[in-house]
Amino acid sequence: xxxxxxxxxxxxxxxxxxxxxxxxxxxxxxxxxxxxxxxxxxxxxxxxxxxxxxxxxxxxxxxxxxxxxxxxxxxxxxxxxxxxxxxxxxxxxxxxxxxxxxxxxxxxxxxxxxxxx
Amino acid sequence: xxxxxxxxxxxxxxxxxxxxxxxxxxxxxxxxxxxxxxxxxxxxxxxxxxxxxxxxxxxxxxxxxxxxxxxxxxxxxxxxxxxxxxxxxxxxxxxxxxxxxxxxxx
Numbered sequence: 001x002x003x004x005x006x007x008x009x010x011x012x013x014x015x016x017x018x019x020x021x022x023x024x025x026x027x028x029x030x031x032x033x034x035x036x037x038x039x040x041x042x043x044x045x046x047x048x049x050x051x052x053x054x055x056x057x058x059x060x061x062x063x064x065x066x067x068x069x070x071x072x073x074x075x076x077x078x079x080x081x082x083x084x085x086x087x088x089x090x091x092x093x094x095x096x097x098x099x100x101x102x103x104x105x106x107x108x109x110x111x112x113x114x115x116x117x
Numbered sequence: 118x119x120x121x122x123x124x125x126x127x128x129x130x131x132x133x134x135x136x137x138x139x140x141x142x143x144x145x146x147x148x149x150x151x152x153x154x155x156x157x158x159x160x161x162x163x164x165x166x167x168x169x170x171x172x173x174x175x176x177x178x179x180x181x182x183x184x185x186x187x188x189x190x191x192x193x194x195x196x197x198x199x200x201x202x203x204x205x206x207x208x209x210x211x212x213x214x215x216x217x218x219x220x221x222x223x
Contacts (some may be wrong), residue, residue, distance in 0.1 A: 045217065050210070100166075110159060
């Protein structure tokens with residue numbers, strides 16, 4: 001059974017930091033590029049970042065570039081999102097997701113991040 | 118910045134055909150993916166690479182892309198198809214979602 005389990009969310013003040021984790025199981029994690037996607041309350045999906053299967057390339061949305069860093073540990077099947085200089089507008093449900101490879105695509109359950117003073 | 122444009126809502130009666138469109142200037146050069154998101158759940162991939170259906174997705178879901186427009190068709194929509202649908206594509210290695218279309222089946 002394929003699983004992605006997100007963790008690490010919570011409430012943080014503006015300017016603070018959080019690190020999200022996404023633990024993968026049931027599939028060959030190192031074969032998939034991995035994405036972070038977020039969804040603000042009552043809003044649509046927003047793509048945040050991608051990291052290639054081997055970690056060699058990383059790309060970010062303009063809204064988080066320079067503040068967020070995506071990384072992965074292929075030995076332990078874990079994806080990370082380090083979020084610094086958090087803003088109120090970063091408040092959202094954050095999902096990790098695999099790239100869609102030949103129709104295979106898995107999503108975590110989502111983890112809540114609230115940035116508030 | 119590059120955008121994908123979707124109509125906010127589409128409404129059909131059960132058994133009718135629903136068509137959800139997505140427009141974007143780069144679509145002639147990039148694959149489109151479609152995701153279904155039901156309330157309180159993670160998204161589910163229903164179409165990949167313009168028109169391919171993943172294993173387990175009902176045949177009533179189909180899609181095509183022509184020029185700057187991509188269309189997701191739900192033939193004989195069921196009540197359980199009521200959800201938000203998002204198109205997704207890429208631009209210079211960055212992902213982009215459309216704003217989403219709420220499909221109401223009633």
